[in-house]
Amino acid sequence: MDITLQKSAIQKQSSVKITGSKSESNRLLLLQALFPEIELNNVSNSDDSNLMMKALASIEKIVDIHHAGTAMRFLTAYFAVQEGRETILTGSKRMKERPIKILVDALRELGADISYVENEGFPPIAIKGKKLSKHKVSLKANVSSQYISALLLIATKLENGIELMLEGEITSVPYINMTLSLLNEIGIETSFKNNVITVHPSKSKPKPLTVESDWSSASYYFSIAAISKVGTQITLSSYKENSLQGDSCLVDIYKHFGVTSKFNENFVTLTKETSAVKPLTLDLKNAPDIAQTIAVTCFVLGVSCDLTGLHTLKIKETDRLVALKTEIEKLGGNVEISEKSLHLKASKDIKPMVPIATYNDHRMAMAFAPVALKQPVIIEDAGVVSKSYPTFWDDLKTIGFNLTK
Numbered sequence: 001m002d003i004t005l006q007k008s009a010i011q012k013q014s015s016v017k018i019t020g021s022k023s024e025s026n027r028l029l030l031l032q033a034l035f036p037e038i039e040l041n042n043v044s045n046s047d048d049s050n051l052m053m054k055a056l057a058s059i060e061k062i063v064d065i066h067h068a069g070t071a072m073r074f075l076t077a078y079f080a081v082q083e084g085r086e087t088i089l090t091g092s093k094r095m096k097e098r099p100i101k102i103l104v105d106a107l108r109e110l111g112a113d114i115s116y117v118e119n120e121g122f123p124p125i126a127i128k129g130k131k132l133s134k135h136k137v138s139l140k141a142n143v144s145s146q147y148i149s150a151l152l153l154i155a156t157k158l159e160n161g162i163e164l165m166l167e168g169e170i171t172s173v174p175y176i177n178m179t180l181s182l183l184n185e186i187g188i189e190t191s192f193k194n195n196v197i198t199v200h201p202s203k204s205k206p207k208p209l210t211v212e213s214d215w216s217s218a219s220y221y222f223s224i225a226a227i228s229k230v231g232t233q234i235t236l237s238s239y240k241e242n243s244l245q246g247d248s249c250l251v252d253i254y255k256h257f258g259v260t261s262k263f264n265e266n267f268v269t270l271t272k273e274t275s276a277v278k279p280l281t282l283d284l285k286n287a288p289d290i291a292q293t294i295a296v297t298c299f300v301l302g303v304s305c306d307l308t309g310l311h312t313l314k315i316k317e318t319d320r321l322v323a324l325k326t327e328i329e330k331l332g333g334n335v336e337i338s339e340k341s342l343h344l345k346a347s348k349d350i351k352p353m354v355p356i357a358t359y360n361d362h363r364m365a366m367a368f369a370p371v372a373l374k375q376p377v378i379i380e381d382a383g384v385v386s387k388s389y390p391t392f393w394d395d396l397k398t399i400g401f402n403l404t405k
């Protein structure tokens with residue numbers, strides 16, 4: 001399904017309720033499978049969380065998690081400690097290109113029985129669940145933090161907890177801290193000092209937990225606010241000022257575009273205060289999922305940006321660096337990329353009615369939607385948004401976007 005977005009202007013004041021964070025949800029669903037007394041509220045209705053739920057409840061041998069990266073990584077660790085259970089964990093064509101060797105090597109080091117079904121280092125994998133005997137392991141930390149979170153999430157199943165020695169520069173650190181905080185919430189003691197993370201054997205104290213709404217999904221509204229008229233306000237729920245999600249750094253980043261954020265109870269209201277914008281330089285190694293949003297905001301506003309810390313973008317739903325360059329250039333922009341950075345030149349004109357390819361990547365579809373505030377645009381295969389935010393298009397319609405399916 002392609003969606004055509006006519007040139008739109010949003011209401012002066014609007015509000016949107018966004019589904020729960022898929023990152024928090026996928027961690028908590030795994031923890032709930034280990035500690036069934038945990039009660040969860042505002043769990044994400046994303047495909048990735050539904051797939052996680054289904055996989056955890058499945059009694060089938062073959063478990064297919066499609067495009068869901070966190071589910072792939074977290075379930076690799078989970079099934080490795082399900083004693084006596086044999087699982088083949090597989091995914092979409094793209095998932096079979098997303099590396100998993102660092103995690104598999106670490107689990108094998110701890111005693112796990114995992115083998116590759118097709119290509120060495122990539123899903124699908126065959127897992128024979130067993131009790132893991134060791135508790136100390138070193139692993140590279142500069143490729144994906146999801147490997148580290150996966151190991152931390154199963155630490156309570158190991159007699160002596162876990163001690164991880166992280167090698168190299170640590171990427172996506174806020175996601176590791178999110179995992180540790182959620183473990184702490186249910187009474188598990190942890191420490192993270194320099195490059196060593198420890199989960200101590202401790203007794204859990206499960207309790208009801210409410211998932212905060214998804215900050216990566218909120219990023220599209222920060223972009224919309226930044227591109228809208230001065231005075232435009234968008235209220236999002238349910239959000240808190242002290243979030244576990246690293247993408248809440250949007251609050252600071254979008255000040256650069258004249259967008260302020262005010263928290264009140266469980267709402268955050270974004271206000272476009274000023275229209276002056278300057279070139280932007282930003283390191284996104286702690287918030288890789290908002291790179292596409294920010295690049296498109298800059299392009300539409302006609303300002304240049306230098307985004308660094310993007311080394312993980314090449315192994316996500318698609319190679320996001322190449323996808324961004326290709327699609328922004330179709331619209332008339334000029335983008336240079338390296339293996340880990342993106343430079344966008346300032347440009348004035350945006351070509352109308354360009355079909356934007358989305359490469360099975362929800363964030364490509366959502367990041368380019370705000371283009372419609374300046375020019376009509378077509379988003380191809382727009383249903384991809386369901387990976388993290390199934391009601392995205394309906395919500396855009398509610399706030400004033402003029403779109404036809």
Ligand SMILES: O=C(O)C1=C[C@@H](OP(=O)(O)O)[C@@H](O)[C@H](O)C1
Nearest residue numbers: 023070144145146172175289312
């Ligand atoms: O742990 C998580 O929930 C995630 C970690 C990040 O991945 P990397 O650590 O691979 O960058 C992020 O991009 C992904 O969307 C969700």
Ligand SMILES: C=C(OP(=O)(O)O)C(=O)O
Nearest residue numbers: 067068069070289316317
């Ligand atoms: C990279 C993402 O997800 P995952 O790695 O879990 O597929 C994302 O949601 O942007």
